[in-house]
Amino acid sequence: MELREVIGNRRSIRYLDPDRPVELEKIQCMLEAARIASHFGNNNAAQALVVHRDTATDEQWSCLPSPVGGFQMKMANVVILWYIHLDAMDEAGKRLRELVHCGALGYGPDRFEELEKTLVPLFDETAEFLKLPGMVDMDMGQAVAQATLMAFEQGLGTCCQGSGDWSKVEKAFNIPENCRIVVAQTVGYPLEDPATGGQRPRLPFEKLFQLNAIDNPFPRSPEVVEELARDRMLQEPATADNAEREAEIEALRQKYNLPGAGMI
Numbered sequence: 001m002e003l004r005e006v007i008g009n010r011r012s013i014r015y016l017d018p019d020r021p022v023e024l025e026k027i028q029c030m031l032e033a034a035r036i037a038s039h040f041g042n043n044n045a046a047q048a049l050v051v052h053r054d055t056a057t058d059e060q061w062s063c064l065p066s067p068v069g070g071f072q073m074k075m076a077n078v079v080i081l082w083y084i085h086l087d088a089m090d091e092a093g094k095r096l097r098e099l100v101h102c103g104a105l106g107y108g109p110d111r112f113e114e115l116e117k118t119l120v121p122l123f124d125e126t127a128e129f130l131k132l133p134g135m136v137d138m139d140m141g142q143a144v145a146q147a148t149l150m151a152f153e154q155g156l157g158t159c160c161q162g163s164g165d166w167s168k169v170e171k172a173f174n175i176p177e178n179c180r181i182v183v184a185q186t187v188g189y190p191l192e193d194p195a196t197g198g199q200r201p202r203l204p205f206e207k208l209f210q211l212n213a214i215d216n217p218f219p220r221s222p223e224v225v226e227e228l229a230r231d232r233m234l235q236e237p238a239t240a241d242n243a244e245r246e247a248e249i250e251a252l253r254q255k256y257n258l259p260g261a262g263m264i
């Protein structure tokens with residue numbers, strides 16, 4: 001499957017096979033993909049603790065939140081707790097030096113001394129600012145996006161789980177104070193059709209993107225849309241009255257004795 005089709009087919013999969021274990025090698029592939037994502041200043045602050053159903057305690061598993069589709073933790077075989085390690089920012093100068101020394105920035109070998117006097121102190125000084133929500137959450141988004149595509153490529157389904165309060169989870173897993181969980185990601189083999197009824201709704205393109213001025217929508221070429229549709233990146237939207245999709249989900253609800261969405 002070409003990248004465009006992969007992007008088009010990547011959807012949140014909420015119904016996962018609770019009886020089919022996920023190989024840890026596949027989780028490793030997801031983590032390898034996250035590790036090599038772009039990170040601001042190459043800090044690698046986006047880190048993860050993998051929770052494996054077979055080996056985690058019941059107490060640990062039961063504190064994992066699933067606020068929207070409450071059944072999801074019952075179905076997942078693995079949950080990845082993605083957290084930001086704020087200490088990583090304290091090494092900003094060191095990481096920058098590495099980037100320059102490996103030739104990524106094009107500084108040139110005769111300018112290392114200049115680097116030590118200019119960019120390195122600047123990065124060191126901004127460490128506290130970089131710990132604030134913002135850039136570092138962007139790092140996390142990039143890492144999770146790459147891990148998600150890797151999961152899909154290996155036949156796995158995933159869904160991110162948000163929470164307004166991670167303190168119980170952080171306590172249950174002894175996450176250090178200088179770390180902040182951003183999201184939990186359920187992982188397993190999909191029980192639902194990966195197409196899951198079509199493209200989930202999104203705001204109109206013209207409303208989201210502009211060119212040069214905030215009131216000037218980015219011109220959306222119909223030819224490009226057609227090309228992306230041909231390549232199966234842009235797919236038919238999911239509809240409200242899709243009987244086939246409803247039947248699929250209802251069968252899963254009955255088989256696994258699941259409540260509807262929102263029931264935690």
Ligand SMILES: Cc1cc2nc3c(=O)[nH]c(=O)nc-3n(C[C@H](O)[C@H](O)[C@H](O)COP(=O)(O)O)c2cc1C
Pocket residue numbers: 010011012013014066067068069159160161162163183200
């Ligand atoms: C940061 C983040 C948190 C999310 N939290 C939840 C959640 O708590 N429960 C849930 O069912 N889906 C959650 N989702 C999934 C979105 O609801 C999902 O992206 C949306 O339904 C669009 O569907 P798609 O991903 O299939 O395109 C989350 C997604 C992201 C990126």
